[in-house]
Amino acid sequence: MAERASKGKLRSLLDSVKSVLYGMAGHDMARFALKTRGSMEHLFILITMGDLLGIPILPPYYSLRLLPYVVPQISTWKRRMLRERDLTDALA
Amino acid sequence: MNAILTLVLAGVAIGLGYGVYAKSIDRKIIQPDNSRTTPARMYMDGVDFTPANRNVLFGYQFKSIAALGPIVGPIVAVRYGWLPALLWILLGTFFIGWVQDYSSIIVGVREEGQTFGALSYRLISPRARGILLVFIYCYLWLIMGAFGKIVGYDLMSKPSVPLGVILVILLGLLAGQMTYKWKQDIILTTVVTVVGAFIGIWLGTLQGVQNLFSGINTALGDPGYKIFWSVVTLVICYFGAVLPIWRWAQPINYVAFWIVFLGILGGVIGLIVWHPSYPAEFPAFTNWDGDICAATTCPEGVTLGALGPLWPILFVTIACGAISGWHSLVSSSGTARQLEREGDALFVGGGAMFLEMFLAVLSLLAAVVGAGSLAQYAEWGGKAGVFSNGLAVFLSHIGVPESFGRPYGAVFLTLMALTIMYLVVRFMRVASAEFLGDRIPVIRNIHVGSLIALILSGILIWTGFWTRIWVLFGGSNQLMASLALLIITLWLASKGKNYWWSFIPFIFMFLTTIAALARTGYKSFEAVDFADVSGAIGNIIAGVLAVVLIICAFILAVDGIRAIIRVTRKEEAGAPAGK
Numbered sequence: 128m129a130e131r132a133s134k135g136k137l138r139s140l141l142d143s144v145k146s147v148l149y150g151m152a153g154h155d156m157a158r159f160a161l162k163t164r165g166s167m168e169h170l171f172i173l174i175t176m177g178d179l180l181g182i183p184i185l186p187p188y189y190s191l192r193l194l195p196y197v198v199p200q201i202s203t204w205k206r207r208m209l210r211e212r213d214l215t216d217a218l219a
Numbered sequence: 220m221n222a223i224l225t226l227v228l229a230g231v232a233i234g235l236g237y238g239v240y241a242k243s244i245d246r247k248i249i250q251p252d253n254s255r256t257t258p259a260r261m262y263m264d265g266v267d268f269t270p271a272n273r274n275v276l277f278g279y280q281f282k283s284i285a286a287l288g289p290i291v292g293p294i295v296a297v298r299y300g301w302l303p304a305l306l307w308i309l310l311g312t313f314f315i316g317w318v319q320d321y322s323s324i325i326v327g328v329r330e331e332g333q334t335f336g337a338l339s340y341r342l343i344s345p346r347a348r349g350i351l352l353v354f355i356y357c358y359l360w361l362i363m364g365a366f367g368k369i370v371g372y373d374l375m376s377k378p379s380v381p382l383g384v385i386l387v388i389l390l391g392l393l394a395g396q397m398t399y400k401w402k403q404d405i406i407l408t409t410v411v412t413v414v415g416a417f418i419g420i421w422l423g424t425l426q427g428v429q430n431l432f433s434g435i436n437t438a439l440g441d442p443g444y445k446i447f448w449s450v451v452t453l454v455i456c457y458f459g460a461v462l463p464i465w466r467w468a469q470p471i472n473y474v475a476f477w478i479v480f481l482g483i484l485g486g487v488i489g490l491i492v493w494h495p496s497y498p499a500e501f502p503a504f505t506n507w508d509g510d511i512c513a514a515t516t517c518p519e520g521v522t523l524g525a526l527g528p529l530w531p532i533l534f535v536t537i538a539c540g541a542i543s544g545w546h547s548l549v550s551s552s553g554t555a556r557q558l559e560r561e562g563d564a565l566f567v568g569g570g571a572m573f574l575e576m577f578l579a580v581l582s583l584l585a586a587v588v589g590a591g592s593l594a595q596y597a598e599w600g601g602k603a604g605v606f607s608n609g610l611a612v613f614l615s616h617i618g619v620p621e622s623f624g625r626p627y628g629a630v631f632l633t634l635m636a637l638t639i640m641y642l643v644v645r646f647m648r649v650a651s652a653e654f655l656g657d658r659i660p661v662i663r664n665i666h667v668g669s670l671i672a673l674i675l676s677g678i679l680i681w682t683g684f685w686t687r688i689w690v691l692f693g694g695s696n697q698l699m700a701s702l703a704l705l706i707i708t709l710w711l712a713s714k715g716k717n718y719w720w721s722f723i724p725f726i727f728m729f730l731t732t733i734a735a736l737a738r739t740g741y742k743s744f745e746a747v748d749f750a751d752v753s754g755a756i757g758n759i760i761a762g763v764l765a766v767v768l769i770i771c772a773f774i775l776a777v778d779g780i781r782a783i784i785r786v787t788r789k790e791e792a793g794a795p796a797g798k
Contacts, residue, residue: 143274150278152476153405154271156398156469163465165266203264213336214352215552216267217649 165207172197172204180208222588223494229309229580233573236313241321241569248717249325251561258332259557268332270559273566279557280571282476283549284320286639287366287632288539288696289575293583294605295689296536297596298511298526300504301497301587303533308583311534311541312576315724319700321568322707322721323547327555328564334552335706342709344778351702354771356650357764358544358699359643361692363456363672364679366636368688369603371449371680372442374633378432379423379626381448384633386419387478388455391471399465413477420478420630424622449680452637453673459641460648460669468641475634482610482631486581489613490588500592509533511601515593523601524686527742531735534728535693540579542728544699546572551703585609602685603632647672682757684746687739691764694736698772701728705779712786722783729776733769740765 175193177184179201245251259270271279296304323335330338339347375381390412397403397411422428436444459468497503505514509526517523526532539545550568558564589609590596599605610631611624619627648668656663662671679688704725711718743762747755 146272146274147278147281148480150271150275150280151282151480152278152473154275154279155282156465156473158269159464159469161269162266165264169266203262203266206262207264207266211337213334213348214355214646214650214653215334215336215548217646 168200169204169207172200173208176201176204179205220497221494222490222497222584225305225580225584226490226577228305229577232309232313232576236317237565237569237573240313241317241565244318244720245321245565245569248711248720249322249564251325251564253560253562255561257328257558257561258555259559262332268556271557273559273563276554276557276559276563276567277570280320280549280554280567281574283553284539284543284546284571285575285578286539286545287369287636288543288545289579290582290606290632290635291369291603291689292537292540292693293579294586295526295602295686296509296533297501297583297586298505298509298523298601299507299529299533300502301583302503303529304537304583305580307533307537308541308576308579311537312572315700315704315728316542316546316576317569317572318721318724319542319544319703319707320546320550320572321565322711323550323703324555324558324564324568325561326707326710327551328558328561330710332556335547335703338551338706338710339702339775342706342713343775343782347775347778350771350774352650352653354695354699354702354768354775355548356647356654357768357771358692358695359647359650360675360679361688361695361764362643363640363647363676364683364688365685365692366640367449367452367676367680368683368685370633370636370640371452372445372685373600373603374607374629374636375448375452376436376445377626377629378429378436380629380633381432381451382423382428383416383420383626383630384637386422387416387474387630387634388471390415390419391474392467393470394474395466395470398470409473409477412474416474416478420627421623423630424626446681449677452640453677453680455637456641456644456676457669457673459637460644460672461665468638468645471634472638475638478627479631479635482614482627483578483581485617485619486585486610486613489616489619490581490584493613493616495588497587498591500594501587501590501596502593505593511593511597515597517597518594521597521600523597526686527690527738531731531738532690534731535690535697535735537579538693538696538700540575540582542697542700542724544696544701544703547700547703582606585613589613603629607632644669644672644676647675678756679760682753683761684743684754684757687743687758687761690735690739691761691768694732694739694765695768697728697732698736698768701725701732702772702775702779704728705776709779709782709786712783712790715790718783729772733772736765736769736772740769 174184175190176197178190259268262268263270293304293308326338327333336348336351339351375384394408394412397408398405439447505511507529511523526536554567586596586605586609589612590599590605596605599608607625607628610628611621614624615621648665651668651671652663661667704721708718708722708725711721740762743758743765747758749755
């Protein structure tokens with residue numbers, strides 16, 4: 128019982144060390160990949176659903192055809208597009 | 220005293236600082252609530268706001284805050300003797316460093332992930348944001364000057380270093396290609412590129428290679444070869460600033476991380492295996508001016524000069540490692556938007572700061588026990604060279620030959636500096652486009668913006684006097700920290716919480732850094748001699764930068780203190796404080 132508990136503790140410690148190492152070495156890369164994908168998606172939504180922000184770019188017919196695919200992201204997209212930004216954002 | 224005892228002392232400082240002081244502030248004043256939704260969860264968009272595991276975030280925070288600062292600062296500051304430097308590292312982190320890092324995260328989390336720019340606009344005054352941005356631009360310029368001079372003049376100019384650095388960069392590019400284009404396994408990529416990097420560093424130590432670079436240096440003469448290597452450094456930064464991040468900055472940083480991480484790990488193990496005593500030839504205290512050549516006989520041709528009075532100069536010479544304004548920017552803009560639970564803030568912000576303190580102590584030991592005497596310290600140049608040589612001494616105790624350890628230490632430091640420098644150029648480019656892009660549209664072009672940043676950096680590198688640039692860099696960094704503490708104080712006051720634990724550090728840091736900047740500005744203007752045009756330009760730039768930073772800081776402080784008075788009066792009158 129005690130042996131199993133100590134093995135569990137060791138495993139948890141190793142997992143923590145692994146996570147810290149990942150945080151130092153790879154987390155930035157993963158975040159950047161996510162950011163790139165997110166930016167591309169948001170750009171796509173902008174050119175298709177620009178109407179929602181008052182920017183008429185694509186004829187509404189095509190926007191309506193694409194709408195079902197875009198719906199899940201509209202709220203985060205609008206927030207990101209309209210969020211106040213400044214130079215210190217570039218650090219994030 | 221044994222060096223291991225210093226590590227134990229650092230451990231005790233962590234135990235008391237983190238385990239007692241920080242936890243009591245966290246529990247009694249901030250009162251984190253894990254059930255409260257953080258911005259990372261509330262606004263999760265998979266882009267800016269993404270919750271991350273606390274261990275992952277701890278690693279991210281530490282890597283983001285620990286650059287060349289905690290290494291070079293203590294090395295320069297030991298010119299006062301090792302005791303003042305050690306005390307400032309321990310006490311600075313204990314009372315101020317973690318306060319700023321942790322509170323910046325908390326303020327960011329409680330204020331919906333707003334950056335310090337937005338917070339200063341809302342909490343201090345509308346003009347505060349603009350002034351803060353001017354301030355940040357000067358700060359970034361000084362980073363380029365301070366780091367660029369170390370890399371170009373001290374590190375890359377060593378014949379055993381350039382090949383290692385160039386090969387690490389090429390292997391970083393290979394890592395990017397393998398990861399993003401060839402979709403190779405990350406472990407395979409890591410093994411191939413990191414092993415290759417170590418082979419590259421070893422190749423740089425071969426006599427034939429060293430002869431080649433020595434030949435180049437001899438042909439260019441002094442200071443021609445230093446200018447040449449600083450231009451090479453700026454060219455590397457140019458590519459880092461204009462190429463996509465996945466192509467250049469990120470994979471090179473990834474390979475560089477392993478070089479640095481293994482170096483620190485090896486250094487700690489080597490120090491523990493060696494466990495030396497403090498050398499009698501390296502006194503605990505030298506003199507109040509940090510004039511090492513007055514305390515020992517400096518080798519011929521070595522002119523280290525006095526640093527200046529212990530107060531305020533020591534407190535800006537060691538910035539990162541005790542307290543640094545850079546951390547507040549990272550904490551509020553990056554970490555606060557990824558925090559999964561409020562209760563993780565202390566572990567991530569405070570914990571990473573205490574770990575950085577440990578790195579600063581290690582660096583101090585590399586200078587003191589690694590060098591072994593003041594004379595040796597002076598012979599190693601009193602700057603980055605001291606760390607690379609000290610690290611080589613540590614590594615030699617685990618079987619790594621010093622002939623490899625020295626260039627390894629130098630490549631380690633070069634990479635640490637470069638990974639920050641090209642991001643700084645990128646940031647300066649964005650800043651100049653923001654400031655002047657509407658009036659001069661060509662500045663928005665990435666090449667033009669980057670070239671402007673590089674030319675400004677080059678002027679500072681080629682004309683500036685390094686010790687003054689370092690003090691200005693430290694001063695601007697500490698001023699940023701004191702302004703972060705001001706914003707934190709203001710936020711605490713607006714919430715009706717006890718704010719003295721951040722207000723007193725603000726007063727201390729503000730007065731100290733203003734004094735340091737004023738002194739450095741005065742010394743720079745005093746040293747202007749038009750017979751030496753280059754030196755005169757460097758001194759004028761340094762003096763003007765000091766004056767600009769002081770003016771900006773005063774405006775922000777006056778606005779900030781007015782805001783604190785306004786908020787506390789409102790609260791006393793019973794009106795709801797806050798907005």
